[in-house]
Amino acid sequence: MPDETSVAPRTSPGTRGTTPDRQRLILQAALDCAMDCGVDAVSIDAVRARCGASVGSIYHHFGSKEGLVAALFFDIFDEQSRAIQDALDHAQGLREGVCALVTGYLDWVVLAPDRARFLFQARSHVASGPRRADLLAAAQNRNRALLRWFEPHQACGAVRDLPCDILPSLVMGPVQSYCRAWLGSPGQLPGPQTFREILADTAWRAVRN
Amino acid sequence: MPDETSVAPRTSPGTRGTTPDRQRLILQAALDCAMDCGVDAVSIDAVRARCGASVGSIYHHFGSKEGLVAALFFDIFDEQSRAIQDALDHAQGLREGVCALVTGYLDWVVLAPDRARFLFQARSHVASGPRRADLLAAAQNRNRALLRWFEPHQACGAVRDLPCDILPSLVMGPVQSYCRAWLGSPGQLPGPQTFREILADTAWRAVRN
Amino acid sequence: MPDETSVAPRTSPGTRGTTPDRQRLILQAALDCAMDCGVDAVSIDAVRARCGASVGSIYHHFGSKEGLVAALFFDIFDEQSRAIQDALDHAQGLREGVCALVTGYLDWVVLAPDRARFLFQARSHVASGPRRADLLAAAQNRNRALLRWFEPHQACGAVRDLPCDILPSLVMGPVQSYCRAWLGSPGQLPGPQTFREILADTAWRAVRN
């Protein structure tokens, strides 16, 4: 049923000097679908209805539905990774760095709750698809960056010497757990910022010596 | 479904040692489906094929596919809650109790990884369905039990006086995070028992004064 | 899903000196179903849910779904026939008799619009079922009564000598047509009583000489 709910003009004219390209339009439409009713609501047809692209166009750009979801996932995943890395880069000293990992994550979730929710929801879909390897690699990259940052501090005995498999969960577990709960039951819990200090402090307690 | 407004099957199946009845047979078949390829593989037809029940029989007992998934979810959720509560009940003293929360959870996950995986996978499905309220209530019940246990220790200053919304994430976040990762990429990570002490100790660090 | 919406007590106690029997309860429930969403909504399960009877009980009394619908249909059809016959019996003279046919029908429809609507809706179902012969017989009976009443008046030349196949449509066509329209779009048309005289007069015009 083409076009029935088409809302956006084919090429949002005049929003900037350049028209946003089809790919971004499609990705945004896919995210909007997921926002409404979960990842399972991201169907080719729903995306098409939202952004006015044709079925063929979506396939031209993303190859498959799985490809579309994965593209959106990695897009957001990378954005999140950059946000955390930025926070870490601007932190000075050990404790501040640990806190930056937590608050960098937390701030990004608060800034882009919809994208954060999608990341939680879509992960298992990507993990069980053909880009599973990419996901493992991306996750490992992020973990490695975290571990690399910790390394010197562990070496000098400033933080516990923890196995690298468990360290990420110890540092990020609480903030992820709370953010997931917050995103999952809107209006039921205070925003993560409320517990910014507590969460950061808890990460520090987890690793300090 | 004998009583559509009741939360649990009318005749708590399998509580006694008798021949497993249809309801339990169906629930087990549903779990088996989910074990193979994730919750999305729980289709009425797949369940039917596995346990020999008819389509109509499944609907008679569970009302809908959603109802079946939810029934299985709450069945397992309650089992998990009992496992944690059991561990907590047998613990003596403050620190041991904190550790019991973590290890009770961890041990149950290791004991029933399939059921644990289902809990992670199915939660969002239940949360976005008609039994969302039941889920929120069940989660709150569990949290309240945890908070009630902490209360006297907070009162006497033995543990930090933390807001009740964040406490569960601080205590359980790391172990949940790791278990989720372990269940999600089989063979990639060491079993949770490997980090039993670290995880328990981290929970203790999170709350101690 | 037994009983979920059971509203009526098993045996409406104390409504009269005697409890209405199961059969009537079931028939009423079937009519209620049809009222809500049309004859197609009369399913064994919907009836069961409404009146608290068991599936088996319904089958015990009516043999099949078709049997239930037919039983209700003939019940109402006979009631309607009696209403018209009563009106005719109390009329005196030719013109008054013709009017009584119309107004007897009309008054009954206004008195029992739900039952009238069911008659319109269910007729084709009964007509294509195993009781088709009964329906033809009942309809013919009613027509024969009408024709028998007209006979002497036709013989003496007071009314047109019309073929018996067409006479019923000439007399009852307009009032049936309007009642059908009125029942079909509630609130859109004035009640049939508004046109009592016009409709009666038109029937008279149709047959008078």
Place this chain on the structure above:
Amino acid sequence: MPDETSVAPRTSPGTRGTTPDRQRLILQAALDCAMDCGVDAVSIDAVRARCGASVGSIYHHFGSKEGLVAALFFDIFDEQSRAIQDALDHAQGLREGVCALVTGYLDWVVLAPDRARFLFQARSHVASGPRRADLLAAAQNRNRALLRWFEPHQACGAVRDLPCDILPSLVMGPVQSYCRAWLGSPGQLPGPQTFREILADTAWRAVRN
């Protein structure tokens, strides 16, 4: 369905003499199904089997089974309206016009009994579906045309000054009643042409002054 809010298929199928397109093929197949065993026999699968279209194709063009039935209904309803209007347009004078309304209807029914039967059967389905408003509008349109035609004759006192709500039933009630009966019990009643004059005359009697 190319445009879900449009009432008619976007490309008025079959208006030209070209190869019948899919939409018309599907509509014809649906009508064929209904001819065999009534509207309830119009199942997606039966239609598919008849015309060789795929399930998806039917949904692409009509959105739902309800949409298919409604599309066919309005197609036929419009055809019938045109037939009556044509007869009316070719009539000269008052009495001839009144007769044309009746015989125009009657002739069309005799010409296309299957389509006429479908109209009777499907009306309540359309009336209780999402296109109820369209049906009311279409019916009102037809009535308005009839009333507009009568207006000058009423104004000059040549016909009774009847309320517009009842006029259509007075004029068309008998012929509709008989045609319905004839279509409903094939072989039991003489064809409507047998009563062409009687029915036309009766309509005239109903409205003349």
Place this chain on the structure above:
DNA sequence: AATGAATGAGCCTTCATTCAT
């Protein structure tokens, strides 16, 4: 690059009916 009609497997659900208790 884009379009949209066509495909058909697969899913959820409803339903009349049977039968052992």
Place this chain on the structure above:
DNA sequence: GATGAATGAAGGCTCATTCAT
């Protein structure tokens, strides 16, 4: 008379995907 678990055919609908234009 009554009960309700069980059956399985049948139906409506969604969806990812292909392909000719």
